[in-house]
Each structure stands twice: as structure tokens, then as C-alpha cells.
Amino acid sequence: GKVGDLAAVETVIDTMSAGNVALDEGVYGELIVGGLVNGQTEKAVKGIKERGASLKEVHRIEALKEALLRKVGEAVKLLVKLFPEDVLNDPSIDPVFRNLCTELLQLERYETVRTLLNELPVPKFSLNENQDSYGVSIIFEMVKQNVPLPELMKMVNFLIKTERNSRALHVACDCAAKSRIEMYPKLLEILREQEDLRPHYFWPLIAQSFTKQGESGVLDVLKLMQRTKTEADAETLSVFVLPKLSVTLKDVRLALKQFEDRGIRISTLMTPFVSHLLYQNRFEDVSRVTKLYPAKLNTESLIWPLVLQATVNKSTANFKSVAEVVRALQDKAQDPKHDLGGQLLMELISNKKSKHDQGSIKALLTQFERHQVQISRVCVNVLKTHFAKSKRIDAEVDRLLKVLQDEKLTLPSKELFDSIIVHPRDMTYDELECHLNELEEKNLNTRGVLRRLLQLCVRENRLDRAVIIKEKCDQARVELSSGMLASVFDLHIKRKSVDEAGKTLEQIRTTFPGFLVDDHKIIDYAALLAESGFLPNARKILKQRASAGLRPGNANRNIWNLLTKTAQWSAQSEPTSTKNHTADLLNFLVDLNYCTHDNTLLGPVIREHLLKNQTQAALASFKRIATELRRTPLQLEIFTTLVKLTNSNDPQIPPDQAKALLADLIAITSKIHGPVNTNNTLIVALADAGTEPQLRRILMNPETRVNHEYILTQCEFLVNAGKLNVVLRLAKCARGLANVREADFLAVIMKQYVRDNNCEAAVELFNRLQADDAELKISGDFARKLIDLLEVNSYEVPSEIRLYAK
Incomplete structure (x- = not known):
């Protein structure tokens, strides 16, 4: 029927009727599709009315496509109604219709796509539902195919007028920014006629223009922003504009004039401009700019470039330059009470990466005095505590702090903190180590801290330190409780000391006969014995512990490790043997009530065969387990x-x-x-x-x-x-x-x-996806999660990632 041989179709139907072969829904589907293809629309419509409900989905879609291509409106309406309600009412267009729209767009049947969408119900969104998702895939496909702008706007206007997607134009702009940048400026100008544009709309254009045209391209985008009455904000300037204008910024006065000519206000520009100069270590230019222009600065946002410059170069000459700049910045601060110098000092002593000692801090304080940079009382108190801890505070430091203190200055609230005294029971490992050092220096009792530290080191797998702490316990004659001996037993297991672990277990049984070692520790010891080739000894230990009572399934992870070690030992020591030691041990554990034939625990049974390259045996075991136990390890x-x-x-x-x-x-x-x-x-x-x-x-x-x-x-x-x-x-x-x-x-x-927290791998994945020529789409959600990961780990966020997030 699809090739137009209608006589052959009639012959086949007659033959089937003569042979009493009933026509099923598949045959009717092909007849309807064939009728539409060959122009027999009335016959096809009749078939849809009579047999449409029984059609397979594949025939519905094919028939709908043919009806749309041939503009058979009645057939289109009938076929659309055959789809389930949840498919028709999908607020983001169901994949069935999305795929069909993509096919029609590839055939350049843009009006046909609108016809199909018009037959679908207008979506109803709840208050918390994303209301700009309808038709996104269609707009993206049109932008990707670089359809004529008038056709794209017809689709956008259709979606807006029919209340299917009120933000369709924004979606089109977003798609163009990501996949068809040459279309983007025209769409922005259309959008400008409807609303005020925001600075981040121009970020993709800045990045692409710089790639193609260099610095002149960036300046042209700023001109476009001026023409569309969009003022660049601080983030746009600091992240996307200034880093790309290395040549333009060589002459700061000329650069500022160019920015002013492009409609950027000096009050907006000055803080990111000064920050950029500070990052480049251009202190003289900073001083010149702050003197020439009366604009005020947000000094809180300038702290990090100052920290960087005070850290990379600790020379007296650099500290002099830093002090001069801090003084100049304080004079132009939006908040005259902001303690810029004090905040810088506190960041330097609290930031581990800065590695500033008391000598460098004192040298910076000296330069602060010479250039009349004042600091707040809070900062003075923190510095006094800092110098007192290192026993380096002297008369000169004390004099400097008194001279520099200014009661009017304040620090941001996030810099104010109170020290909290933590009970040893709640101390972290680092806090316990510090506490131990203090007690040892004062020759005080360390036994309680040593007990706590030993158990914590074993639990956190700080094994080398745990051995040292154990030696300290022996030297201090710390009485070992049953719990501490259990920790020592665990330590020897983790260090794979078979003999020492056995001796400690025997010591526990002799000294504390009523104490039950946790079954998971016994299982770990058995795994160590199995790994070392002492499988009979492992069985003996397990049997002894089982006699005291167990809770099945309480240590499945440890049992899995035991079985895995057994499989590995068997594969290494008996690679040609057909005997499965892991299966025997699992049955033994099940009999002792350690566990059941869990799917996970059956995995090492198959693993032993695979490690021995016994593929046939592995398949046979898998089939037997699946058949008898209904498990699929x-x-x-x-x-x-x-x-x-x-x-x-x-x-x-x-x-x-x-x-x-x-x-x-x-x-x-x-x-x-x-x-x-x-x-x-x-x-x-x-x-x-x-x-x-x-x-x-x-x-x-x-x-x-x-x-x-x-x-x-x-x-x-x-x-x-x-x-x-x-x-x-x-x-x-x-x-x-x-x-x-x-x-x-x-x-x-x-x-x-x-x-x-794997930032490197995440960025590598992003770069890989970008390099694949859009083979895989980078979604905004993906980019935002990546940015969150990088920011949490203080990792530099590439500007390309921010484009996708927007």
C-alpha cells in the first residue's frame, strides 16, 4: 500500500479472507497508513473511526505524520484523540510528539508543526511548576537547524499567543546563545522591544565575540548593550569584560574613556576595574585611578586581590605598596567605617594558604603605621591573641597595635567570631592532638586523651598514628579496657598483622571472658586469615563466635569481604581447581546463622570462577543459583x-x-x-x-x-x-x-x-562534553550543579560554565 500498488493490497486481503485469516490491528494500521499515502483519505478516515482505538502506537504515529504532511485535518484530529490523556496533557510535550515534530522540522514543514501543536491541549501548569518548558525542544531544533528568523518568530509568537509558553522568546534567545550565536543579537533586539534586557543576556555574545574578533569584538558588544539601553553590572565587567581587554587596559585613562563612551557609569565600573588592576599587581595604576575619579569603592569586594598580592610577595617594598593602596582605597570607601586593613590582616593570619608568620605580619603593621592605615579594636584583639600563642609579642608589636587602633572602624559581621570550648569527648582528631600536646607540655595526665585518641585513630584508619599512640599508652601504663583491646585487635587486622591480631584476641578472651567482640571484627579477622591461606583457622574462629549468638544480616558487608578474599586466595593458590571454596564457605556461614543466601553474598561465588577464567563454570553456577535460589549474582x-x-x-x-x-x-x-x-x-x-x-x-x-x-x-x-x-x-x-x-x-x-568533591574530573567531563560538538547536551541544571561543586571547594569557575548555567 505504501508504494501505491493498491491492486496487490486488494489481492492480499481477498486471499486472507478466503483462507479465513482475520485482519489484526497491524494489518488495519498498514491499510490506514497506505490510504493516507495514496490519497484515499475518506477510506483512511473511515478506518480510523472504526479501528483507531485498536491501532498500535507505531501505526498511530506513522498515520499522524502522513495526515499532517498531506493536510488531512479530519484525520489529524481523530488520530490525536487516540493517544492517552497523560501523553496529550504532558506540560513539556510528550516525547512521542516531540520526535514527530523533529522529523517535520527536518523536512522544513514549519507550519505543519504548528498545526500539530494546535491540536494538542493547552497545558495547565500548577503554581510551583516550570511554565517555560513547553516547546523548548522544538525551538532548540529550529535554532540548531538555523531556520529563517521569520519562521522561528512565527513559532515563538504561536506559543505565546496560544498561552502555551509565555517565555518562548526567552527560550529562543537561550537556545541561540548556546548553539547559534549569530542569530542571538537579532533575537535580543526583538526581546528589547518587549522588556528591558539584563546584563547576563550578553555574556555568551561577549565570549563568542572575543573568540572571533578579539578585544574589538568585546567593545562592540558593549556598544550593542548601550544601544539596547542595558547597563553592564559589576559581575559582567569583572568576569567577562575586563579579563579580555589586556591591550585596551594598558592605558587606564584611555580605557576608562572608552567605557564611558559605551554608556558604562564610572560608579559601576570603578570597583571591578580597581579589583582587576589589583589582581594584576598594578598598584601605581590603582593609586592614579583613585585620585583622578571621585567614584566610591566597595572595599569589601577588594579584599581578596589584596590578600593575593600580600601573599605572593612578602618583601618590604611590596608591603609598602600594599599599605599605600589600602590607604588610598580607605579614602574612597563607600563605607568609611569599614576596616579594610584589619580585614586584610585577619584573612592573612587565618588563611592557611597564605603562610604568613609573625615577622611578616609585623612588617605589614609597620608599613600601616607609616601610611596611616588604621585598624579596628576587634582586629587588634585578634592580633594580640595570635602573637601571644606563638610567644612572639614584644613591646614594638604592642606599640604598633595601640597606635593603629581606631574605635570608629568595624569589621563585617562574618569576621566576628567567638571561641568555643569543646569537651574532649566531642573533640575532633585535630583538637585531641592539640589537647594532647598541651597536656604533655604541662606534664599533666594524658591517659584519658590517649584512650580517646587511640580509638578515634583506629576508627578513622589513621593506622600509623594509632601505633604511636599505642606505644604512648604502654609507656604511660594506661590500663586497657575491653573496648580499647577490641580497638587494638581491629588495628592489627587493618594492618594485616595476623599473629598480633591472634594474640590480642586471646588476651581479650583471657582477661575479659564475658566480653563479646563485635561479630564484624571477628569476620574481618577471618577474612585476614583467609587472605593469608589459613582458611581452616578462619572457620574455627567463626564457629566459636557463632556459639555466643548472632544477628543475621548485621555484617553482610564484612561477610562479602571475607568471601571475596576467599575467592581471590583460591584463584591464586588453586587456579586450575574446579572446587569452589567460596561456595563452601558461604554455605558454612549460612549454617552458622551469620547470613542467608543473599544476592550480594552470592557474587563472590561467581567471582571465583571468573578469576580462574572458568567462564563455563561461572555460567553454570549462575544458572543453578537463578533456578534454585531465584537469585542473580x-x-x-x-x-x-x-x-x-x-x-x-x-x-x-x-x-x-x-x-x-x-x-x-x-x-x-x-x-x-x-x-x-x-x-x-x-x-x-x-x-x-x-x-x-x-x-x-x-x-x-x-x-x-x-x-x-x-x-x-x-x-x-x-x-x-x-x-x-x-x-x-x-x-x-x-x-x-x-x-x-x-x-x-x-x-x-x-x-x-x-x-x-572531585572538581578536576567534573571540569574534565564538562570540557569533554563541550569538545564533542554538541553530541551530548549540557543542561543548565548540569552547569549549576557543577558551579556549586566548584564554589564549595573554592575552585575557579570557568566563564564558559556560567554561560550554560544562565
Whole structure:
């Protein structure tokens, strides 16, 4: 029917009728699509009315596309109504319709897209719901395809007039800023006719103009801002403009004149301008500018460049320049009471990176006196305490502090703090170490602090320090309680001292016969014995502890470690043996009531086979466990192994056999986890070991259903395992599909980096995504989370990231 052979269609239908073969919904779907393709609109409309409700989704979409292309309005209305309510009322346009709109845009059928959208219900937003998401993907696609501006504006105006997206023009500007910068200025001028523009709207334009045209391009953007009556703010100037004008700023007076000619007020410009000069160590220019112009300065925002310059160069000449500048800045401060000099001193003594000793602080105070820089009483008191701690305060320092003190000056509230005395029980490791040093210097009793410090060092894995503290305890003849001996026992286990751990355990049993060592410590000791090859001894220890009573499932993580160590020992000592020591030990632990046949604990059983390169045995064990216990340990790894074998020429398991085994295991696991979760595991396995066409094929299959929560959990494990490429491949192959969302995969990676405070890896990922030529979209949410991560860790935020965040 699609190729126009209508006679053949009638023949096939007659043959089916003669053979009593009923026409199913698939056949009716093809007939309706064929009718629309061949201009038999009345027949197609009739078929939709009679059989539309039973049509498969794939036929509905195909028929809707043909009806739209051929402007069969009645068919369009009927077909749209066949979709479920939740699909029709999706406030951001359901992926089914989004994908169809993308196809129509690629065919340059812009009016047809508006026709389709007009048939969809007008979205209803709740108060807290994002109201500018409707049609975003369509606008982005139009901008990306560089459609004529009039066509883009028709779509924007349609969305605004039909109350589908009142901010459609803002969305278009945002999309142009990210993917089609040459269209951006025209859209800004259109937006200016409706509202006042904000400075950050011009950030992308500044960055792109500088890349293409250099400093003249940046100045041209400032001219455009003046023409659109948009005044640059301090952030725009300090982050996006001034750092890009190295040549222009060589002559500060000429530079300020150019800024004034472009409508930037000196009062707005002066603080970021001075800050920029300070960062460049241009003290003379700062003094000249502050004398020439009467504008006041926000001195609080100038503290960090001053800290930098006072830190990188601690010479007397530099301190003289710093003092001169501080004096000049104080004279032009918006708040004449702000203690700029005092805040600088407090930052220098509190900032560990500055590494200022008492001598350099004294030298700076001397320069402050010579240049009449006053400091507040609060700062004086803090400095006195600082010098007193190091026992370096002398008559000269005391004189300087008295001379410099000015009661009128104040510090920002965030600089004011009170010291809090912490009880030793609540002290951190660093506080306990300081307390121990104080007690030792005064020859006071240290036993209580040593007990607390020993237990804390073991708990926080400061093992080398714990050994030293243990020696101090022995020297001080600290009486070891049962709890402290348990900590010493744990220390020897963590240091893998098998003999010492055994002796300490025996000491506990002899000295405190009624004391029960935590079962997880016993299991860790058994793991150490297994790792060292003393598996019978490990069984003996475990059996003795089990006789005193256990709580099943209380130490599964430790049991998993024990089983893993056993698997590794077995693979190293008996690599050709078919006996599975891990399976025997797990059954032993289950019999002793340590645990049950948990899915996680069964993992090392399969792992032992894999470590021995016994793939057939691993598959057989997996199948047996799945059949008998309805557990699927290392399911993803097993699937990945089989996928890898289907694409290789392993002589032991040829590709055909691997495919058959994979199909068999899919059928078994589907009965346990259901076909959806099993297919999701297969998707991740294909991303790891398969090819991109294989992965894309399964994702594009309309019958493939994705359990987002399940697949993202698998991706978290992949990120933890360092398999970033696998997750990125999933995101890449998922792009543009209706049943999976590419942004979710990137969010999983960013979540892990935030958890680990891994700024370097996060920035590297951003750069990688940028370098991929928009193969993967960087969302605003992704950029904002990245900025939060970098700012929390005091990491410099590249300006490109801020563009995406806006």
C-alpha cells in the first residue's frame, strides 16, 4: 500500500479472507497508513473511526505524520484523540510528539508543526511548576537547524499567543546563545522591544565575540548593550569584560574613556576595574585611578586581590605598596567605617594558604603605621591573641597595635567570631592532638586523651598514628579496657598483622571472658586469615563466635569481604581447581546463622570462577543459583561477558553458543526480575561490551521499556568502577529517543563527582562534553550543579560554565 500498488493490497486481503485469516490491528494500521499515502483519505478516515482505538502506537504515529504532511485535518484530529490523556496533557510535550515534530522540522514543514501543536491541549501548569518548558525542544531544533528568523518568530509568537509558553522568546534567545550565536543579537533586539534586557543576556555574545574578533569584538558588544539601553553590572565587567581587554587596559585613562563612551557609569565600573588592576599587581595604576575619579569603592569586594598580592610577595617594598593602596582605597570607601586593613590582616593570619608568620605580619603593621592605615579594636584583639600563642609579642608589636587602633572602624559581621570550648569527648582528631600536646607540655595526665585518641585513630584508619599512640599508652601504663583491646585487635587486622591480631584476641578472651567482640571484627579477622591461606583457622574462629549468638544480616558487608578474599586466595593458590571454596564457605556461614543466601553474598561465588577464567563454570553456577535460589549474582557482569563473547572468536565459547547462552539466561532472569529489568541490564551490558549499533537498536525498539531508576542505579555502579565511557555511550545512544533521557545519565556522573568533591574530573567531563560538538547536551541544571561543586571547594569557575548555567 505504501508504494501505491493498491491492486496487490486488494489481492492480499481477498486471499486472507478466503483462507479465513482475520485482519489484526497491524494489518488495519498498514491499510490506514497506505490510504493516507495514496490519497484515499475518506477510506483512511473511515478506518480510523472504526479501528483507531485498536491501532498500535507505531501505526498511530506513522498515520499522524502522513495526515499532517498531506493536510488531512479530519484525520489529524481523530488520530490525536487516540493517544492517552497523560501523553496529550504532558506540560513539556510528550516525547512521542516531540520526535514527530523533529522529523517535520527536518523536512522544513514549519507550519505543519504548528498545526500539530494546535491540536494538542493547552497545558495547565500548577503554581510551583516550570511554565517555560513547553516547546523548548522544538525551538532548540529550529535554532540548531538555523531556520529563517521569520519562521522561528512565527513559532515563538504561536506559543505565546496560544498561552502555551509565555517565555518562548526567552527560550529562543537561550537556545541561540548556546548553539547559534549569530542569530542571538537579532533575537535580543526583538526581546528589547518587549522588556528591558539584563546584563547576563550578553555574556555568551561577549565570549563568542572575543573568540572571533578579539578585544574589538568585546567593545562592540558593549556598544550593542548601550544601544539596547542595558547597563553592564559589576559581575559582567569583572568576569567577562575586563579579563579580555589586556591591550585596551594598558592605558587606564584611555580605557576608562572608552567605557564611558559605551554608556558604562564610572560608579559601576570603578570597583571591578580597581579589583582587576589589583589582581594584576598594578598598584601605581590603582593609586592614579583613585585620585583622578571621585567614584566610591566597595572595599569589601577588594579584599581578596589584596590578600593575593600580600601573599605572593612578602618583601618590604611590596608591603609598602600594599599599605599605600589600602590607604588610598580607605579614602574612597563607600563605607568609611569599614576596616579594610584589619580585614586584610585577619584573612592573612587565618588563611592557611597564605603562610604568613609573625615577622611578616609585623612588617605589614609597620608599613600601616607609616601610611596611616588604621585598624579596628576587634582586629587588634585578634592580633594580640595570635602573637601571644606563638610567644612572639614584644613591646614594638604592642606599640604598633595601640597606635593603629581606631574605635570608629568595624569589621563585617562574618569576621566576628567567638571561641568555643569543646569537651574532649566531642573533640575532633585535630583538637585531641592539640589537647594532647598541651597536656604533655604541662606534664599533666594524658591517659584519658590517649584512650580517646587511640580509638578515634583506629576508627578513622589513621593506622600509623594509632601505633604511636599505642606505644604512648604502654609507656604511660594506661590500663586497657575491653573496648580499647577490641580497638587494638581491629588495628592489627587493618594492618594485616595476623599473629598480633591472634594474640590480642586471646588476651581479650583471657582477661575479659564475658566480653563479646563485635561479630564484624571477628569476620574481618577471618577474612585476614583467609587472605593469608589459613582458611581452616578462619572457620574455627567463626564457629566459636557463632556459639555466643548472632544477628543475621548485621555484617553482610564484612561477610562479602571475607568471601571475596576467599575467592581471590583460591584463584591464586588453586587456579586450575574446579572446587569452589567460596561456595563452601558461604554455605558454612549460612549454617552458622551469620547470613542467608543473599544476592550480594552470592557474587563472590561467581567471582571465583571468573578469576580462574572458568567462564563455563561461572555460567553454570549462575544458572543453578537463578533456578534454585531465584537469585542473580553478578548478573550485569555475566551478561557483559556473554555480550563480549558474541562479538569475539573465543574458541571455548563461539559467538553462536554465546548468543544461545545469553538468550537462555535472559529467559531465566526475566522470570525473576521481569522482562523490563532484564532488558535494562542487557542495555547496560551492551553499552559496556557491545557495539553502538547494537545498543542503539535495542533503545530504538518501541517495545523496549526502560526502568529509569533501575538503569540509573546500574550507571552509579559503573561510575564508581571508573567506567565513565560506558555511561557516556549510553547517554549518546539515548539522545533524541522517547523512552530514555540522556540528561539523566550525565546527572548520575555529576552526582558521583559531587559526592567525591572531585572538581578536576567534573571540569574534565564538562570540557569533554563541550569538545564533542554538541553530541551530548549540557543542561543548565548540569552547569549549576557543577558551579556549586566548584564554589564549595573554592575552585575557579570557568566563564564558559556560567554561560550554560544562565
